[in-house]
Amino acid sequence: MYTKEIFYRTQELKRERRRLAATVYNRCKTLLYRSGENALFVPIRSMQYLAVIDPEEIVFLDGAVSQSEIVLAWQNFRVSERSALHLPVSYEAVYYTEDSLNVMPRIQSEFPRALRQMDERMRSASSEEAKIIPLK
Numbered sequence: 001m002y003t004k005e006i007f008y009r010t011q012e013l014k015r016e017r018r019r020l021a022a023t024v025y026n027r028c029k030t031l032l033y034r035s036g037e038n039a040l041f042v043p044i045r046s047m048q049y050l051a052v053i054d055p056e057e058i059v060f061l062d063g064a065v066s067q068s069e070i071v072l073a074w075q076n077f078r079v080s081e082r083s084a085l086h087l088p089v090s091y092e093a094v095y096y097t098e099d100s101l102n103v104m105p106r107i108q109s110e111f112p113r114a115l116r117q118m119d120e121r122m123r124s125a126s127s128e129e130a131k132i133i134p135l136k
Contacts, residue, residue, distance in 0.1 A: 040053040057076075
């Protein structure tokens with residue numbers, strides 16, 4: 001289903017280089033591919049945040065404050081720097097609000113959980129649709 005969403009960025013407060021665990025990065029890419037869409041919306045219910053994954057970046061929105069203003073972005077993933085799929089991926093974290101500086105550690109722990117839950121839901125939904133047809 002096609003939905004158009006517009007997100008806004010305020011002035012960048014800080015940018016820093018970080019590393020993302022391979023399991024998280026790989027799961028993001030896998031879920032985005034499986035969705036068949038240009039972007040994947042991942043609710044982080046425990047924080048009332050929304051993560052939006054697209055092929056270039058992952059942005060985070062604070063659903064309690066604004067559903068259209070980006071508070072944090074992970075971008076410029078340097079996948080080519082790793083020599084194996086199980087190694088972490090370097091990226092840049094871009095902070096747009098003062099609160100995002102404080103929220104980053106919690107996002108790093110809650111976002112992988114939200115991804116895992118979405119992965120489990122997608123897998124169970126696809127297995128329910130599968131049908132075995134007996135050969136005669």
